Amino acid sequence: MVQMLLLCIMLFQTGPTPATKPIIDNDRVTVLDVPEYSTSAQPTDAVVVSLSGIAVYVPKGAKSKLSGRLFVIDLKDHPVPPIENKSGYQLAFPRPGTKKVFENDRVIVWDSTWTPGVATPMHFHDKDVVVVFLEDGDLKSTAPDGKEVVNKYTTGTVRFNQGNRTHSETLINGQQRAIITELK
Numbered sequence: 001m002v003q004m005l006l007l008c009i010m011l012f013q014t015g016p017t018p019a020t021k022p023i024i025d026n027d028r029v030t031v032l033d034v035p036e037y038s039t040s041a042q043p044t045d046a047v048v049v050s051l052s053g054i055a056v057y058v059p060k061g062a063k064s065k066l067s068g069r070l071f072v073i074d075l076k077d078h079p080v081p082p083i084e085n086k087s088g089y090q091l092a093f094p095r096p097g098t099k100k101v102f103e104n105d106r107v108i109v110w111d112s113t114w115t116p117g118v119a120t121p122m123h124f125h126d127k128d129v130v131v132v133f134l135e136d137g138d139l140k141s142t143a144p145d146g147k148e149v150v151n152k153y154t155t156g157t158v159r160f161n162q163g164n165r166t167h168s169e170t171l172i173n174g175q176q177r178a179i180i181t182e183l184k
Helices: 002-013
Strands: 029-034 046-050 055-058 070-075 098-103 107-114 123-125 129-133 136-143 148-153 158-161 165-174 176-183
Touching: 029 136, 029 158, 046 176, 055 098, 055 107, 136 176
Parallel strands: none
Antiparallel strands: 029 070, 046 055, 046 070, 098 107, 107 176, 123 165, 129 158, 129 176, 136 148, 136 165
């Protein structure tokens, strides 16, 4: 009887793994940092990003073939049209140091690398973005009025940035590469 009770207690304690808590959850996306991607079908359209810098689009109902620690950007059905660029500056993408990974009707995904000490051109973000940083490095953001902010990013940092902003970026310490998902 005692052995049966102990077995029941052990089974109860080792029940299902708790759901991963989102690192970002808003009206556009839910972003999960998952140690191992589920082999079950994706419940929503998603962009899946690995720490090695591979990004794939996984439509609802499909499965990703990526493994290891991944960032799953679940796309919500809340499209926002691009913001009109009245800044007089170029759009954020394309720009030097970026390569388009893929584009579809939901997203544009960019692989971006910064060169130490070299500022990106001043640019306008017309779309919301999710950024997955792949290295350790500090980026200085400079607004058109000259105001500067330094942000320290480490491998696996994820940020959601709303569109309608203008700035340039300079890598001032370390190295930095990111997968940037523009939301349509």
